[in-house]
Amino acid sequence: MSDDVQPDVLVKLKNVSKHFGEGDARVDALRDVSIDVYPGQVIGLLGPSGSGKSTLLNVIGCILEPSSGWVSLDGEVVYDGHWLRPDLRKLRLEKIGFIFQSHNLIPFLDCTDNVAIVLNLAGFSSMKAKARAIELLEYLEVDQRRHAFPAQLSGGEAQRVAIARALANRPRIILADEPTAALDSVRAGIVMDLLRKVAAEQQAAILAVTHDEKIYDRFDHIFYLRDGRLETQKN
Amino acid sequence: MNLAYYDIRHNMGRFLLTCLGLGLLLGVVLSMIGIYRGLVADALTISRTPAADIWVVESGSRGPFAESSRIPGDTREAIARIHGVTEAGSITYQSLETTYKAKKLRLYVVGYEPGRLGGPDKIVKGRAITRSHYEVIADRRTNLPIGEQLVLGRNTFTVVGLTDGQVSSGGDPVIYITLLDSQELQFELAPSAARREIARGNAQKSADLDTVNAVVARLTPQINPTIAAKAIQSWKHLAAMTQQEQENILLRSVVERARKQIGLFTVLLLIVSTVIIALIIYTMTMDKIREIATLKLIGAPDRTIIGLIVQQALAMGMIGFCFGALLIINIQDFFPRRVLLQAEDGLALAGVVMLVCVLASALGVRLALKVDPATALGG
Ligand SMILES: Nc1ncnc2c1ncn2[C@@H]1O[C@H](COP(=O)(O)OP(=O)(O)OP(=O)(O)O)[C@@H](O)[C@H]1O
Ligand SMILES: [Mg+2]
Numbered sequence: 001m002s003d004d005v006q007p008d009v010l011v012k013l014k015n016v017s018k019h020f021g022e023g024d025a026r027v028d029a030l031r032d033v034s035i036d037v038y039p040g041q042v043i044g045l046l047g048p049s050g051s052g053k054s055t056l057l058n059v060i061g062c063i064l065e066p067s068s069g070w071v072s073l074d075g076e077v078v079y080d081g082h083w084l085r086p087d088l089r090k091l092r093l094e095k096i097g098f099i100f101q102s103h104n105l106i107p108f109l110d111c112t113d114n115v116a117i118v119l120n121l122a123g124f125s126s127m128k129a130k131a132r133a134i135e136l137l138e139y140l141e142v143d144q145r146r147h148a149f150p151a152q153l154s155g156g157e158a159q160r161v162a163i164a165r166a167l168a169n170r171p172r173i174i175l176a177d178e179p180t181a182a183l184d185s186v187r188a189g190i191v192m193d194l195l196r197k198v199a200a201e202q203q204a205a206i207l208a209v210t211h212d213e214k215i216y217d218r219f220d221h222i223f224y225l226r227d228g229r230l231e232t233q234k235n
Numbered sequence: 236m237n238l239a240y241y242d243i244r245h246n247m248g249r250f251l252l253t254c255l256g257l258g259l260l261l262g263v264v265l266s267m268i269g270i271y272r273g274l275v276a277d278a279l280t281i282s283r284t285p286a287a288d289i290w291v292v293e294s295g296s297r298g299p300f301a302e303s304s305r306i307p308g309d310t311r312e313a314i315a316r317i318h319g320v321t322e323a324g325s326i327t328y329q330s331l332e333t334t335y336k337a338k339k340l341r342l343y344v345v346g347y348e349p350g351r352l353g354g355p356d357k358i359v360k361g362r363a364i365t366r367s368h369y370e371v372i373a374d375r376r377t378n379l380p381i382g383e384q385l386v387l388g389r390n391t392f393t394v395v396g397l398t399d400g401q402v403s404s405g406g407d408p409v410i411y412i413t414l415l416d417s418q419e420l421q422f423e424l425a426p427s428a429a430r431r432e433i434a435r436g437n438a439q440k441s442a443d444l445d446t447v448n449a450v451v452a453r454l455t456p457q458i459n460p461t462i463a464a465k466a467i468q469s470w471k472h473l474a475a476m477t478q479q480e481q482e483n484i485l486l487r488s489v490v491e492r493a494r495k496q497i498g499l500f501t502v503l504l505l506i507v508s509t510v511i512i513a514l515i516i517y518t519m520t521m522d523k524i525r526e527i528a529t530l531k532l533i534g535a536p537d538r539t540i541i542g543l544i545v546q547q548a549l550a551m552g553m554i555g556f557c558f559g560a561l562l563i564i565n566i567q568d569f570f571p572r573r574v575l576l577q578a579e580d581g582l583a584l585a586g587v588v589m590l591v592c593v594l595a596s597a598l599g600v601r602l603a604l605k606v607d608p609a610t611a612l613g614g
Contacts, residue, residue, distance in 0.1 A: 058609055061532075063532065063607075063608050063609045064609060089531060089534045089535065089536060089608075090534060090536075092532065092533070092534045093533065093534025094534075098532055098533065098611075100529075100611060104525065104529045104611050106238075106526050106529065106530070107245070107526065108238075108241050108242040108244070108245035108246065108526075109238075109241055109245075113236065113241065116236065117236055117238075117530075117533075117535075118533050118534070120236045121533070121534055121535050121536075121539065122534075126236060129236075149245065165533070
């Protein structure tokens with residue numbers, strides 16, 4: 001496979017396949033998927049249940065090892081038949097922010113600490129981490145809830161704190177698996193607008209899996225998956 | 236950012252409750268150790284009170300505690316004359332039951348010659364025995380106050396002094412009376428047949444009355460007790476042993492079974508505690524699977540996750556241990572027998588608990604390290 005990485009491509013997949021199990025139990029979750037995602041793009045991943053959307057996201061997030069193919073993230077080839085870096089967690093910490101369907105905030109940390117922990121892990125001092133966490137919460141307009149614990153937040157507030165956490169380390173790639181599934185259409189729209197703002201302001205790429213037709217118009221591009229195959233790239 | 240601390244703080248009530256439960260368990264372990272130590276200390280108390288170097292008993296006997304021993308009353312004079320013996324005293328030992336305030340009172344009666352070796356080593360209240368008859372020095376555990384009258388055999392005794400912590404190897408409180416009183420008491424309490432024989436004059440009454448159970452002796456430091464004991468051993472009718480041998484007999488025969496029983500039980504309790512701590516930590520980790528997956532996903536290294544589990548385990552062990560220690564310190568006096576809490580035992584148990592916590596976390600850590608970060612994704 002070629003190693004040419006255009007510097008302005010944030011996420012590049014070439015002929016990535018992923019199957020689970022062998023023989024009769026074999027499931028081809030991804031077949032020959034190739035994509036390019038550029039800075040500032042907000043991409044929607046659509047497709048029926050079981051079509052491989054989460055699998056694709058997990059491969060890009062270096063959570064799931066592909067069966068074959070080639071992956072580069074933010075100008076660095078990370079997979080070429082095998083992982084090229086032993087410290088995938090550090091790679092995630094540096095390059096990728098995750099937003100989950102259920103916010104997945106740490107229940108025993110308050111909002112500020114939930115965001116600050118990412119910065120702590122990245123080596124910031126506690127003071128700096130907290131300061132930046134509060135800044136981010138302000139940016140996402142949930143700073144008035146900064147001392148609340150996740151259980152005390154509404155769904156929309158929790159999702160905004162989760163986005164703040166995903167943004168904390170200024171990742172250039174943000175992966176979201178059904179980020180608006182737990183929200184009503186108004187809040188879903190607000191969250192999507194926020195993600196668009198982040199993509200534009202931080203020149204980040206956002207890939208979001210969704211079933212939510214109400215927010216289709218918020219995407220720059222839509223990748224449609226069926227049976228693990230990328231069918232169309234709609235604009 | 237110390238995650239263990241934040242998690243504990245957030246679930247404080249539950250954490251403290253767990254610690255309290257563990258504390259009760261560790262309190263039981265501590266008290267078992269204390270009971271074990273108390274048993275050993277009690278077993279040795281009476282033999283240590285005279286602070287003797289040599290015990291002279293009946294030939295062929297390992298008395299006076301493990302086996303019965305009767306030697307003539309004039310043995311003491313013969314022993315006192317031996318070269319190197321600085322002090323000697325005759326002693327009798329007997330267990331008896333009397334009634335006090337309409338309740339049965341079990342006592343261990345030590346008869347000694349006032350002014351000679353064998354009496355109480357420390358009188359904490361009142362005075363020593365000054366009259367040759369019917370005065371008693373009782374241990375506090377009898378609950379007898381000074382001035383109290385006590386019926387022993389056919390006579391009434393007066394409590395004149397109190398000791399502290401003097402108990403027999405069976406845990407019965409000790410009272411001291413004069414040798415003469417104790418010999419009379421032994422005669423009164425002897426089996427009736429033997430008593431009748433003596434009363435009829437068939438045996439030499441005075442000689443039979445004048446027996447003691449042991450003679451204790453102190454030696455000058457230059458004399459080796461083992462050699463002195465060997466020398467006495469060669470006398471007819473007498474056996475002798477050093478203080479060390481006497482203590483060994485007490486530990487190896489008198490309380491051996493109880494010691495092993497309690498020792499084994501303590502070990503079992505420790506094993507049970509280990510399993511329980513391991514289960515608690517495992518469950519605590521199970522409850523956090525999703526958070527651990529999330530932490531891994533956002534890039535936390537294994538060391539952060541291991542730290543979270545092990546630190547919590549240690550905190551739980553430490554706080555639990557403190558609960559347990561506090562509990563047992565506060566209730567130790569309510570035990571019917573002595574519970575001897577030693578700082579070094581406490582420290583050793585604390586060390587073991589810490590070790591157990593770390594080992595027990597291994598199970599939780601293994602689970603945590605296997606958690607797939609993908610668990611955090613999706614619904
Ligand atoms: N760990 C796994 N082991 C075996 N098969 C798996 C595993 N993960 C996913 N699959 C299979 O791979 C296929 C794609 O799964 P994936 O989760 O990517 O679908 P999806 O598009 O996210 O579906 P949904 O919209 O329901 O979330 C499915 O057939 C699924 O059963
Ligand atoms: Mg999915």
